[in-house]
Amino acid sequence: MLRARPAVSHGPCSGSPTPMTDRSAVVTRFAPSPTGSLHIGGARTALFNQLYARHTGGTFLLRIEDTDRERSTQANVQIILDGLAWLGIAPDGEPVFQHARADRHREAVAAMLASGGAYRDFTPPEELEAERERARAEGRVVRSAWRDRDPSEAPQGAPYTVRLKAPLSGETVVDDLIKGRVVFQTKELDDLVLLRSDGAPTYNLAVVVDDHDMGVTHVIRGDDHLNNAARQTLIYQALGWTVPAFAHLPLIHGPDGAKLSKRHGAQAVGEFADLGYLPEALRNYLARLGWGHGDDEIFSDAEAVAWFDVTDVVKAPARLDWAKLNHINQHYIRVADNRRLADLALEVHRSRGVHIAGDRLPDLPRAVALVKEGAQTTLQLADLTLFALKSRPLALDAKTQGLLTAETRALLGRLRHRLATSPWEVPALEAAIRGFAQAEGIGIGKFGAALRGVLSGGAPAPDLASSLVALGKDEALGRIDDALSQVQ
């Protein structure tokens, strides 16, 4: 018999106490495969696992499923770790690397072999392929002839895989927390390969052994594993282990309802960061995708933890809706700290190769405060703050040049003096501008566009008073002076 619960092998810097302490406590895990980056669907799976663990006062673990040595890369592991960190999803304890536990997996297989729950399959690949075709034609599941043959009949030293000896009758039930009771006819479940011919454990075996050893009580994962859950149940039974609770999340589709792919704009969480989304916004949006709490749309992490329950997750797949993500992101930009946003905007400018003079930087947070209402992403925030970051003298765009007639120049000259005596605050400057228009007996339209152009150089800018404040008195008046002294 196997050890009930061997120590979990941790990552490089092991030594932290094993997270599982209370047998009755909930333990969830996120188990991504480093054969690609962290997908947005995976990110949501991680989020739900974390929310459920936090909600129940349980533990949330991370396991890297790197049993596919060919396709797993260290770079992808790092991308996944970075992605989770960026999103603000922090697992408890060190991540478990599945590959490092291969011996333990083989040990479990040895036990199954010994108990008759598994068998050695010497079927050569070509023959297997033929059987696969036959089985498909007959509408049944693939079965190896070696299931009931004596291994001693195999040629000496012939390569073999080890397969699960699945029962041939009865029902296998997956009591899913989201999908409900799903019944499979056991004979429809095939004999999974447990160990490859090179002795390497397969995914289905490894998940079961690791989930068991890690004390996972609730397996919350993508819908695409629902069929696997039945077959994994058979492995649990063969090992004599308790089957965990399952919760299969419906997948996230692209806006057109098709499986999410590159043509939908973004899949990896890193791309969402590059597109100017805030992690808290993405978290909120992701939580609303497939789950909800009444009419609540915008909620804090604490509220999400308090309200979340896997059983409330919707059964149908959801589509990624950029418009709604934008809206939520806009909300979080509005409430975000200006210095933080300024740094984010600056990062965008730098990545765009926009040179910004150091003396303009201190004004950025103030500019951010005045324009952030209109930004849905930090990319847009960068667009909206560009006017404030330009260096004098500004290159005026053609439209502004055209507006600077002798008459307009005269108006701006007089306005400049009025502004210079005003307190440098939005209400006061607004009053000054209105007062000026009134005194001149003209509408703001007569000079407003020109003033904006002079202040911004043609880049998008907020309303006049806000633009003036965003720039600061010296810079604003200086820009006006520059324009007025410019040779016609």
Add this chain to the structure above:
RNA sequence: GGUCCCUUCGUCUAUCGGUUAGGACACCAGAUUUUCAUUCUGGGAAGAGGGGUUCGACUCCCCUAGGGACUGCCA
């Protein structure tokens, strides 16, 4: 082909046998306005189809259609 899952406004969702089927995003119209945006007001918009069960079905059951997953010595 086989097994399994899914189906309420364009999208995300509420409803958990009795509601004028609610909200959000998007969209349309109007108001505000010195650009863009913001803001405010109003509006259109849904239970895939067909059978049952029931006094009464979006809600429970069955069938059909459509979508999806799995069917690998990938995960």
